[in-house]
Amino acid sequence: MRKLPDSLVRLLIVIAGLASVVLCIRFLVLPRSLTDMELHKQSAVERELEKPIQFAGSGICQECHEDEPATLAAGYHSTLSCETCHGPAQAHIDDFEYKPKAPRQRDFCPVCHMYDPSRPTGFPQINPIAHNPLLPCIECHDPHDPVPPETPRSCEACHAEIARMKAVSHHVQLECKVCHEATNEHMLHPRAEKPTKPANREFCGSCHAEDSDTVATPHIDLKTHGGRYLCWQCHYPHFPEAS
Numbered sequence: 001m002r003k004l005p006d007s008l009v010r011l012l013i014v015i016a017g018l019a020s021v022v023l024c025i026r027f028l029v030l031p032r033s034l035t036d037m038e039l040h041k042q043s044a045v046e047r048e049l050e051k052p053i054q055f056a057g058s059g060i061c062q063e064c065h066e067d068e069p070a071t072l073a074a075g076y077h078s079t080l081s082c083e084t085c086h087g088p089a090q091a092h093i094d095d096f097e098y099k100p101k102a103p104r105q106r107d108f109c110p111v112c113h114m115y116d117p118s119r120p121t122g123f124p125q126i127n128p129i130a131h132n133p134l135l136p137c138i139e140c141h142d143p144h145d146p147v148p149p150e151t152p153r154s155c156e157a158c159h160a161e162i163a164r165m166k167a168v169s170h171h172v173q174l175e176c177k178v179c180h181e182a183t184n185e186h187m188l189h190p191r192a193e194k195p196t197k198p199a200n201r202e203f204c205g206s207c208h209a210e211d212s213d214t215v216a217t218p219h220i221d222l223k224t225h226g227g228r229y230l231c232w233q234c235h236y237p238h239f240p241e242a243s
Contacts, residue, residue, distance in 0.1 A: 054088035057081075061089065068144050075145040085143060109137040117161050122190035124148075125160065155182075158190060162238050169239040170217075179203075179237065197232070204231040 004012075032039060058081045062069045072078060083089050085108075086100040103109070106128065115125040124146075132140065140149050155176045156163040166172060176182075182195035198204060205222045207214040208231075220226075226234060235241075 053090045055083055056089040056093045058083065060093060071142075071144045075147070077143065077146055103143075104136050104138060106134070106136050109141075109143075115160055122158050124158065127160075166238045169241075171237065171240060198230070198237075201226070201231055204237075 026035065058069070061082045069082070072080070072082075083100075085103055089100050091098045092100050110126070110128045113124055113126055115127055119125060137143075141147075166174075179198055180195040183193055185193040186195055201222055202209075206212060207217050208220055209222050210219050212219060231237075
């Protein structure tokens with residue numbers, strides 16, 4: 001059997017010594033409260049149970065407030081707990097003289113509804129500086145049934161990022177309805193009722209084909225340009241720079 005090099009033997013001795021020290025500390029020095037997992041879990045549960053209860057849960061709110069939870073369950077805020085907006089309510093359950101907060105300041109709703117490009121397309125977003133300045137949100141919107149007082153009059157209300165991009169593109173003069181058809185139902189339920197988008201090459205060709213009467217636009221031969229691909233698969237229509 002081949003003899004191990006002295007350097008490797010010394011390294012193994014050091015490792016064994018360190019392992020022995022760690023095991024001694026683990027089983028002989030450290031208190032049981034730090035090494036016994038069951039004891040740790042039990043003490044953690046007891047510690048948490050000693051803390052005062054703050055949240056009551058939305059279910060108990062319905063025992064006294066019948067109308068608001070029913071309205072909430074049928075509206076856009078159906079996934080929100082009452083305490084999301086009103087704060088911890090256990091103190092109110094214990095003593096009805098204590099009133100939960102009712103957000104009326106203008107900076108509360110924008111926590112969710114201020115424009116953020118990372119939010120899903122169609123999620124209601126606003127610019128709090130320009131949108132009904134100085135007025136509290138509840139002046140126009142019932143938080144339990146937050147249907148807007150009127151349907152958005154422009155696509156920009158929900159598609160602000162696209163509108164900003166289109167504003168500096170060659171398509172800035174085109175209205176959205178030139179390329180898209182959207183029903184009134186889309187304005188109320190944007191995810192369920194989607195607008196149309198061009199489904200053939202001839203649509204863009206009405207402006208960009210060689211025989212098009214549209215002036216001051218790039219013209220191409222639809223038979224050879226782009227092959228079988230739809231135009232918007234290579235050119236982003238809201239900012240249609242040549243790829």
